[in-house]
Amino acid sequence: MASALRPASVRSLRVVPLNIPLRVPFGISRGSLDFAANVLATVELSDGTVGYGEAAPFPAYNGETQSAALEQLAGAASGIAGRDATDWKGISAEFRARAGSACGAAACALETALLDAVTRREGVPLWRYFGGAGTELETDMTVTTGTPEEAGRAALDIRRRGIRSIKVKVGGPGGANADMARISAIVEAAPDSPLILDGNAGIGRADAWHLVTALKSRGISPALLEQWLPKEDLEGMRALGLDSGWKVAADESVTTAADALAVARAGAANVINIKLMKAGIVEALEVVSVARKAGIGLMIGGNIESILAMTVSACFAAGQGGFAFADLDTPLFMAENPFDGGYSMEGGLISVAHILSGHGVVPLGA
Numbered sequence: 001m002a003s004a005l006r007p008a009s010v011r012s013l014r015v016v017p018l019n020i021p022l023r024v025p026f027g028i029s030r031g032s033l034d035f036a037a038n039v040l041a042t043v044e045l046s047d048g049t050v051g052y053g054e055a056a057p058f059p060a061y062n063g064e065t066q067s068a069a070l071e072q073l074a075g076a077a078s079g080i081a082g083r084d085a086t087d088w089k090g091i092s093a094e095f096r097a098r099a100g101s102a103c104g105a106a107a108c109a110l111e112t113a114l115l116d117a118v119t120r121r122e123g124v125p126l127w128r129y130f131g132g133a134g135t136e137l138e139t140d141m142t143v144t145t146g147t148p149e150e151a152g153r154a155a156l157d158i159r160r161r162g163i164r165s166i167k168v169k170v171g172g173p174g175g176a177n178a179d180m181a182r183i184s185a186i187v188e189a190a191p192d193s194p195l196i197l198d199g200n201a202g203i204g205r206a207d208a209w210h211l212v213t214a215l216k217s218r219g220i221s222p223a224l225l226e227q228w229l230p231k232e233d234l235e236g237m238r239a240l241g242l243d244s245g246w247k248v249a250a251d252e253s254v255t256t257a258a259d260a261l262a263v264a265r266a267g268a269a270n271v272i273n274i275k276l277m278k279a280g281i282v283e284a285l286e287v288v289s290v291a292r293k294a295g296i297g298l299m300i301g302g303n304i305e306s307i308l309a310m311t312v313s314a315c316f317a318a319g320q321g322g323f324a325f326a327d328l329d330t331p332l333f334m335a336e337n338p339f340d341g342g343y344s345m346e347g348g349l350i351s352v353a354h355i356l357s358g359h360g361v362v363p364l365g366a
């Protein structure tokens, strides 16, 4: 976290809904979305510099909603005028204390807008602000829930885009047999793709072991078993990793640094999927620090986010360095892009090297 930033007084915070239609519904084991019901936060500094932040609540993931995020951020708008935006961590801590526990996406939007404004003002790109370790990441792309035929077609489409690593949502209706049918169709379409199998905490122990057995009998070795079991079942996660011999990632199990510490102590995961939307950027930095100390690998992911929020996550992970897994594909699922700028993508390779100040994303026409 390099640069010293000059104090910068906040003039205003404005908040509006950001609704973006999806090309196809985005399904996970516990629900699905037809459009991204997000929130755009705009911070203006007293010198006229503007910064933008996005909240992407995902009700099926953790119960946060667009209406709650709008309300939480509108509540912060009145008290923020005159505050020093470089104290973004302090402003965020007060916001989170007032808004309660389910405000991760809103906190992320507020922190992003403040950070974007102060780094734009200084001409510092966010990837450099976050450490400057690097500017590139290789992202996977997700096959969401659907029939085996749809999954096979989606896998072909992913390979045609030049993306190598495939993430598959598992644990939907139909249990291990339905999952195996979809996974088999994907492996047939993309035999050499590393597979990340994401259960979104929707698989019970019996079904989990069943699925491991079925995968082994087909000779399929996933690169990562992401959060198959309920988020509290740290013991089960540890056993799943030991019994399968495959890497286990914690996603829903880790929102805060305290959660990361519990996962580390239980030996429950080899990798933690960090998302800025879970509890905001301040907390995500703490999770990274706990994971590094515990020797746990780093993954960057997100909710159903536009290029704005995903560029911030790309700057975070590339700038911090050491992220072996990246899942920053959701702009590809959107039917419209209401923004200019953001990360560039060639095949699965994301780059933020061209971003010269802040996150570099602005609303069309701004």
Ligand SMILES: [Mg+2]
Pocket (backbone or CB within 6 Å): 198, 200, 226, 227, 251, 252, 273, 301
């Ligand atoms: Mg996940």
